Amino acid sequence: MDQLQDFFTREAPRMTALADQIWKLAELRYAETASAQLHIDALAASGFRITKNVAGIPTAFMAEWGGTGNDSGPVIAFLGEYDALSGLNQQSGALVCTPSVDSPGLAGHGCGHHLLGTSAHFAAIALQAHLQASGGKARVRYYGCPAEEGGSGKTFMARAGVFDDVDVALTWHPASYTGVFSQSTLANVQAKFIFHGKASHAAHSPHLGRSALDAVELMNVGVNYLREHMPPDARVHYAVTDTGGTSPNVVQARAEVLYLIRAVRNDEAAALYERVQNVARGAALMTECKLDIVFDKACSNLLQNSTLNAVLHAKLLAEGKLKVNAAEQTKAVDFQATLTASDIDAVSRPLASVLRGKTPAVFEGVAPYDPAAREVLFGSTDVADVSWVTPTAQAWVACFAFGTPMHSWQLVSQGLSGLAHAGMVRAARVLTATAIELVNKPELIEQAKAELLERRQGKPYACPIPADVPLPFTRA
Structure with missing residues (x-):
């Protein structure tokens, strides 16, 4: 020594x-x-x-x-x-x-x-x-x-x-x-939720628009209600990364939120991620928006x-x-x-x-x-x-x-x-x-x-990032 x-x-x-x-x-x-x-x-x-x-x-x-x-x-x-x-x-x-x-x-x-x-x-x-x-x-x-x-x-x-x-x-x-x-x-999963709506004049023809920003807000509200019904050691965080622009007189045609979902074990994180996805799907249905879910990354x-x-x-x-x-x-x-x-x-x-x-x-x-x-x-x-x-x-x-x-x-x-x-x-x-x-x-x-x-209970390692998820820096 x-x-x-x-x-x-x-x-x-x-x-x-x-x-x-x-x-x-x-x-x-x-x-x-x-x-x-x-x-x-x-x-x-x-x-x-x-x-x-x-x-x-x-x-x-x-x-x-x-x-x-x-x-x-x-x-x-x-x-x-x-x-x-x-x-x-x-x-x-x-x-x-x-x-x-x-x-x-x-x-x-x-x-x-x-x-x-x-x-x-x-x-x-x-x-x-x-x-x-x-x-x-x-x-x-x-x-x-x-x-x-x-x-x-x-x-x-x-x-x-x-x-x-x-x-x-x-x-x-x-x-x-x-x-x-x-x-x-904590194991975690991170994913982007991208909502696609329809732009319109927010005063003259709001009925023709479908707000992607409304969908993001409804998703966030829904996930907040979910918190009471998830494992006590789990954690869910989000950041709104695209609010659809800076003009309030335009119904926002696109909005995006990034979610980070954590739980004690990989299987619990995956199960909670599925529930968060369901909330997002509900928000898209309520606002008549289309939804893209992009798996970003995860860890065990x-x-x-x-x-x-x-x-x-x-x-x-x-x-x-x-x-x-x-x-x-x-x-x-x-x-x-x-x-x-x-x-x-x-x-x-x-x-x-x-x-x-x-x-x-x-x-x-x-x-x-x-x-x-x-x-x-x-x-x-x-x-x-x-x-x-x-x-x-x-x-x-x-x-x-x-x-x-x-x-x-x-x-x-x-x-x-x-x-x-x-x-x-x-x-x-x-x-x-x-x-x-x-x-x-x-x-x-x-x-x-x-x-x-x-x-591991005799089980092999299973990566929480699916094989078809590309590296972050290679994505368009």
Whole structure:
């Protein structure tokens, strides 16, 4: 482990530089061309074989090192992301919401994927270095995974069979605390509902028109009534993406609404999606409009793997406390002061046994891990689809002031901080140590595979995105 420590001490400046470059690029889903290329160039320079255009996605790639024969050892994959969020561009270090003067109102890394992808990248290189020094055998892969934010990039990749021969997948996510990502997540389906009506003069001949906007509004009302009669853990969100124009004296001939439907399991999400479709069909019938339903994307619910989680938790504990200097502690205090009590409470409540009534500015320890817990994180991730294909584990690692919510301007503003960089390096060490343990103890991999089969109840992975749904960026 001293060798591992030396590796990351030496590589930390290069990690920081790469993460900071990607933070500044802040590219959106399926448009992460420059960010992906930065990763590709660095991994190729480290001796990794590069496969571009994975699953037909220009910003998805695979970097691999190690033998390709039957005696090459297990395939250990690290999952990397690098996409940003729209509308979250911020000035680094600002303590008030301050869009950058360079690109106001554009994208920003509000989920820390610049750190996520970089840490996984260097974990792959660190495992490579360990295997070279130790003579151990494994095929090391880094998957460059685009469009986690609303694009389900990994789900499309899983549909294409990209992860089928992987033995274990490891990843992490920046957060304001550290611990095993032990929650399940919600499966989801996203679809567009496009209503086609008939334009007319809204005053002179309204009876000749058929309002597509009325259909959208009736659909939304109908879905709101549906909420009382759906599973309590389900969630339905919508955004009206086309109101039919800006002239109120014209009956709107076209209107569109985008729906995101979530539930605890894939089958529940699919069933709820069918009910939402029926509401839309009813709205079209009431307004005498035609309806087009365009399936956009989906992702599965996350399958936990307690075998891998136990290894990951042990390596988190072995890392010891996160250490940042007094200046970074002060910055964290200042950022925490910009948060609401509700922001902090949302993170504090699940960690009450660790915090013991205190609210730290920087979470330095490790949250307890209970393999019997059945918590649900009311969000979704396309990592879930990888977890159905191969045993998968991930960690939360503190990179921001305690309580900082995801997808917030505060998180973007902290993206270049010393705390963010320290958490990123910590995550890379933990992922590498976990991978080394699995290579040294192949029985753990077999145990994890058996657990996955049990959790799937012997059934194969079924991608929630139908085979005939095209990639989002290829649609007219």
